Amino acid sequence: MVSPHRATHKRETPMPFLELQNLQKTYPDGTRAVRGIDLAVDEGEFIVLLGPSGCGKTTTLRMIAGLEDPTDGQIVLGNRNVTHLPPSQRDVGFVFQFYALYPHMTAKKNIAFPLENIGTSPSDIDATIDRVARALGIEALLDQYPRQLSGGDQQRVSLARAMVRTPDVYLMDEPLGTLDAEHRLELRAFIRRQQLALSTTAIYVTHDQEEAMSLADRMVVMEGGKIKQTGSPPEIYNHPADLFVANFVGSPGMNLIDGQIVQHEDGLAFTRLGANVHIPIHLRVAPPRAILGIRPEFIRPANRGVPGKVVLGEYLGSHAYVHVDTPLGELVMHAPDRFAIGESIHLRLDEGRVCLFDPDTGMALARSAGMKDVKLYGRSISQN
Amino acid sequence: MHVKDGVLKYGFVGPALIFLIAFNIFPLLYNIYLSFTDAELSGGLARFVGGRNYGVIFDDTRYGVALCTTGLFVVLAVAVELVLGFGLALALRGPFWGKSVVTTILLVPMMLSPAVMGLYWNFILNGHYGVVNQALAVLGLFQPQWLTDPDLKLLSILMIDIWMWTPFMMLIALAGLNAIPPHLYEAAALDRASNWTVFRRVTLPLCSPLLFLAVLLRTTDALKQFDLVMAVTGPNDRTTQTLSALLYQVMFRGYKIGLGSAYSLVILLLVIVLANVFIRYIASIQAKQGRDVA
Numbered sequence: 001m002v003s004p005h006r007a008t009h010k011r012e013t014p015m016p017f018l019e020l021q022n023l024q025k026t027y028p029d030g031t032r033a034v035r036g037i038d039l040a041v042d043e044g045e046f047i048v049l050l051g052p053s054g055c056g057k058t059t060t061l062r063m064i065a066g067l068e069d070p071t072d073g074q075i076v077l078g079n080r081n082v083t084h085l086p087p088s089q090r091d092v093g094f095v096f097q098f099y100a101l102y103p104h105m106t107a108k109k110n111i112a113f114p115l116e117n118i119g120t121s122p123s124d125i126d127a128t129i130d131r132v133a134r135a136l137g138i139e140a141l142l143d144q145y146p147r148q149l150s151g152g153d154q155q156r157v158s159l160a161r162a163m164v165r166t167p168d169v170y171l172m173d174e175p176l177g178t179l180d181a182e183h184r185l186e187l188r189a190f191i192r193r194q195q196l197a198l199s200t201t202a203i204y205v206t207h208d209q210e211e212a213m214s215l216a217d218r219m220v221v222m223e224g225g226k227i228k229q230t231g232s233p234p235e236i237y238n239h240p241a242d243l244f245v246a247n248f249v250g251s252p253g254m255n256l257i258d259g260q261i262v263q264h265e266d267g268l269a270f271t272r273l274g275a276n277v278h279i280p281i282h283l284r285v286a287p288p289r290a291i292l293g294i295r296p297e298f299i300r301p302a303n304r305g306v307p308g309k310v311v312l313g314e315y316l317g318s319h320a321y322v323h324v325d326t327p328l329g330e331l332v333m334h335a336p337d338r339f340a341i342g343e344s345i346h347l348r349l350d351e352g353r354v355c356l357f358d359p360d361t362g363m364a365l366a367r368s369a370g371m372k373d374v375k376l377y378g379r380s381i382s383q384n
Numbered sequence: 385m386h387v388k389d390g391v392l393k394y395g396f397v398g399p400a401l402i403f404l405i406a407f408n409i410f411p412l413l414y415n416i417y418l419s420f421t422d423a424e425l426s427g428g429l430a431r432f433v434g435g436r437n438y439g440v441i442f443d444d445t446r447y448g449v450a451l452c453t454t455g456l457f458v459v460l461a462v463a464v465e466l467v468l469g470f471g472l473a474l475a476l477r478g479p480f481w482g483k484s485v486v487t488t489i490l491l492v493p494m495m496l497s498p499a500v501m502g503l504y505w506n507f508i509l510n511g512h513y514g515v516v517n518q519a520l521a522v523l524g525l526f527q528p529q530w531l532t533d534p535d536l537k538l539l540s541i542l543m544i545d546i547w548m549w550t551p552f553m554m555l556i557a558l559a560g561l562n563a564i565p566p567h568l569y570e571a572a573a574l575d576r577a578s579n580w581t582v583f584r585r586v587t588l589p590l591c592s593p594l595l596f597l598a599v600l601l602r603t604t605d606a607l608k609q610f611d612l613v614m615a616v617t618g619p620n621d622r623t624t625q626t627l628s629a630l631l632y633q634v635m636f637r638g639y640k641i642g643l644g645s646a647y648s649l650v651i652l653l654l655v656i657v658l659a660n661v662f663i664r665y666i667a668s669i670q671a672k673q674g675r676d677v678a
Contacts, residue, residue, distance in 0.1 A: 067570050087573040100571040104589045113585070114575040161575070 015079060016040035017201055018064070018169060023073035025059050025225075033059040035225035036073070044199040046192070050212040051222035052248065057205045058173055060222070064203060065094050065171050078168055093162030097174040099154040101146040107157045108142040114165045132160045135194065152183035159191070163198075170195065170202040176211065188214065209249045213237065221245050237295075240355060243362040246293045252321060254293040257328045258359060261286045270356075273327040275306050278351050281365075290365060293355035296321060297334035302348035306331075310339045419646035425639035437646035447647075449622065450630040453538065457626060458606040461545045462599055468546065469553020470595065474587075476554070477561050487558075494551040502615020505544045506531065531616060534623045541612050541624055549605075553598050560594030561587070593669050600662040604655050627651050 018041040025034040034056040041047050049057040062068040064075060066087035075083045082090045101110050108129060115125045133139045136156045146154055155175055162170060175191070176184045192215050195202045206212050212219050213233040221228045221236060221244075229241035240246035240254065247253040259272030263286070270277045270292045277292065308326035315338050322335045324347060333347060356365040387395075419437055423430035441447050476487060493501070508515050509530035517527040530540045564587065572582045610628035613619060619629040620637065631651065635644025 065574060067573070087570070088576045088578075092574065094571070094574045096567055096571065098567065100565070100567040102568060102571070102586060113572075113577070117576040117578070117581060161571075165576075 015076075017043035017045075017078060018203075019074075019076040020060070020064070021074040021076070023060065023063060023075065024071045025056070025063060025068060026071045033225055034063070034070075037222075037227055039220060039227070039230070041201060041203070043201055046195055046202045046204065046215060046217045047220060048204045048206060048212040048216035048218075049220045049222060050206060050209060050249070051228075052207055055222040056225040057207075057222050061171050061173055061203060061205045064169075065092050066090050067094075091165075091168040093165060093167040093170045095155070095158055095162045095170070095172040095175040097177050099146070099151075099158045101154055101158055101161070103146050106143050106145055107138065107149065107160075110146070110157055111142075111160045111164055114161060118165065128164050129160075132164050136160050136190070150183075152179050152187060155179060155183075155187060159187075159194075163194070166198070166200070168201065170200055170204075172202065172204045174206055175204075177206070177208075184211075191215065210251060213249070219249075221249065223248075238353065239364070240293070241364050243291065243293075243357050246355065246357070250295060252296060252332050254295050254355070255299070255329075255331045256357075257292045257294075257331075259290065259292060259328070261288060261290050261356075270354075272329070275327040277306075277328075277349055277354065279354055279356065280351060281354070281356060287358065287365065289359050291357040291359050291362075292328075293357060294331075294349055294353060295334075296332045298350035298353040299331055299333040300348050300350070301333070301335060301339075302346050305346040305348040307344065307346055310341050310343045310345060313338050313341060415645045415648060418642055419649050421642045423641040423645075425636070425641055430642065433642070437643045438650075440643055441646055441650060446625065446630055450625050450627045453624065454607060454609065454626045454628075457538065457542060457545075457609055458603055460542055461549070461606050461609075462602045464542075464546050465550045465553045465602060466595065466599060468550045469555075469598070470557045470591075472550065472554040473557035473561055476558060490554065491551045493548045494555075496548075498548065498611035499615055501544060501548055502612045505540070506616060509540055537617050537621065537624050541609075541616050544612055544616070545606070545609070549602060553602065556594055556598040557591065560591035563594070564590045593666050596662060596666045596669070600659060600666070603662070604659055607651070607655050607658070627654075 018039075020037050020039040023034055023037040024032075026032045037056075037060055039047075049060060051057045059068055063070050064077075066082070066085060066089075070083055073083070074081060077090060077092075087094075101107075102113065105113065111129050111132065112125050115128060120128070129142070130139075133142060136159060138153065138156050138160065141149060141153055141157070146157070149157065155178075159175070162172075172191070176187055179187065188211060191202075191204075204212075204215055213236075216233055218230060219233055219236045220230050221241075223244050229236055229245045231239075236245060236249055240249060243256065246256065257270075257272060259270050262269050262271050262276075268279045268281060268286060270279055270290065279292075306326045306328060308324035308331070310322055311325050311330065312323035314321040314323075320335050320338050322333045322339050324331050324333055324345065326347060331347065339345065357363065358365055418430070420432055420434060421430040422433050422436075472490065476483065476490075507513075509517075511517060511527070511529040511532060514530070516530070520527045528536055530536055568586055568590070569582065572586050577585070608628050609626045610619075610632065613621075613624050613626055613629045614632070617624045619625065619632045621629075625633070627647070628651065631644055631647040634640050634647055638644075
């Protein structure tokens with residue numbers, strides 16, 4: 001598991017490469033888009049800001065770029081306070097969702113533009129464009145105008161323009177959002193390969209949790225202008241900090257079940273309508289009620305366990321999502337194959353992967369520590 | 385009642401067609417015919433004289449002078465209006481307090497009739513009681529004879545035209561500027577372009593098709609300059625006689641319909657040729673950028 005937390009590294013300079021301190025943005029109309037963001041990014045890290053639309057992720061990115069002026073807080077980039085500097089005085093490469101290519105310039109002119117502005121010699125410009133164009137596979141498109149290019153090719157040109165100057169940090173605002181599925185996967189892999197090859201720091205904004213998990217060293221999940229959770233994709237996926245993250249990350253989201261916590265003869269148990277689930281989590285003070293969260297892939301069909309009836313099946317080729325009506329509520333199970341609707345089955349919940357949330361605050365009560373160091377109880381599900 | 389499509393078709397197109405033939409095509413053809421005759425306003429039988437009228441035009445020294453006057457007028461008026469109008473548009477582009485009021489006031493000159501404006505300016509620029517010279521007198525400055533000094537008359541007409549039509553340029557330039565997507569300016573800022581570079585390489589090229597359109601409209605209009613000349617100096621003033629003024633003089637003061645028709649065709653030809661050059665240029669820019677500006 002990649003966990004580039006500063007605290008785990010011994011370093012000469014403990015300064016992060018990019019640091020956001022209590023960053024805030026309130027628009028003149030009173031909208032509080034960003035309500036205090038603290039984030040430290042190490043050099044070479046690929047950070048993905050993930051959240052639903054209106055969560056402040058794009059505003060945060062635009063503040064880092066200098067396209068929005070923060071109302072409060074600080075942005076430190078490479079030991080320099082850039083909070084109120086114009087974009088031209090920060091060394092950032094920006095990729096827009098809608099490409100923002102200059103329509104009156106050929107692809108080549110578009111890519112050359114940032115280099116011309118810093119006085120690069122024509123021969124160096126040509127060499128750099130050749131190199132970047134080859135990396136992106138757009139050599140044949142250089143003499144075309146943006147409107148002659150497909151969306152995917154326009155975004156390649158836009159990536160090339162952001163890359164030619166080798167900036168301190170790449171900022172990408174949903175660069176794949178408007179592309180079709182095929183180009184999206186292709187370009188997603190390219191972006192990650194390129195970033196790894198150059199080990200340039202990157203901040204990437206998306207509302208697509210799958211895209212976020214596939215790209216990120218570290219994910220930052222945002223909602224309502226605030227950070228909900230920061231962590232590596234497995235941390236976020238397996239140990240969501242609250243109900244919002246549990247539901248937003250993962251497709252489909254986590255199964256969430258409201259029920260009681262009771263003392264069982266051999267430990268803590270979660271119970272609802274007579275169905276019990278053992279939980280290998282040790283709480284100093286067990287609350288009377290809790291919300292249990294479990295991902296579809298940690299529910300399996302079994303000979304014994306929670307009884308249920310199949311109500312819906314979503315077959316996806318490699319697997320199927322099966323909706324099962326149980327005493328615990330309707331659960332979505334990741335199954336290897338289809339089930340007939342109406343079929344009676346039993347479900348086994350992998351209690352080592354269970355999360356518990358406070359029903360009042362929505363915060364995680366405790367996290368089961370993950371597969372490696374969880375002590376699995378012998379009997380997982382008991383029925384009465 | 386059911387009307388057949390075929391009948392309906394002519395019902396819709398018919399009125400426009402009749403109007404076009406009656407007021408455009410027939411007069412044009414009749415004008416061409418007249419230009420080869422010695423028709424006069426005083427009546428009498430028009431005789432076919434072949435190309436003689438065209439010969440007269442090119443022998444007429446007034447024609448050469450009027451051509452130069454018109455050319456000078458068009459070039460200066462359109463150039464100054466373009467620069468001033470574009471400048472004003474750049475200044476008015478951003479949001480500021482009272483923007484709509486300022487913009488409306490700036491558009492007023494354009495909304496008034498040129499003939500009325502010519503008369504107003506006659507008063508304003510009058511050498512004796514005009515407000516301009518009175519102001520200059522109060523300041524103790526030299527008071528030029530705007531409307532009677534042969535060196536100044538054309539300049540005065542130019543100034544009035546510029547005053548009238550700069551708002552038009554501004555309006556179109558403003559539309560062009562507003563059509564530039566804001567994210568291109570953000571991209572340019574991130575690409576570290578200086579203000580001058582942004583203007584030269586983003587603003588100007590993206591605005592230019594609309595600017596060319598404005599120049600085209602103003603040029604064809606200025607080539608026909610007549611009302612201001614008529615109102616300020618009259619049609620037969622050597623230093624301000626434009627082609628249209630000369631045409632008027634020949635046709636309606638000299639009663640020579642045949643010769644006047646030939647003059648009007650020469651002017652028409654000039655306008656068509658120039659307009660085509662402009663239109664082709666605009667189309668070539670648009671084809672390259674694939675944008676629908678005009």
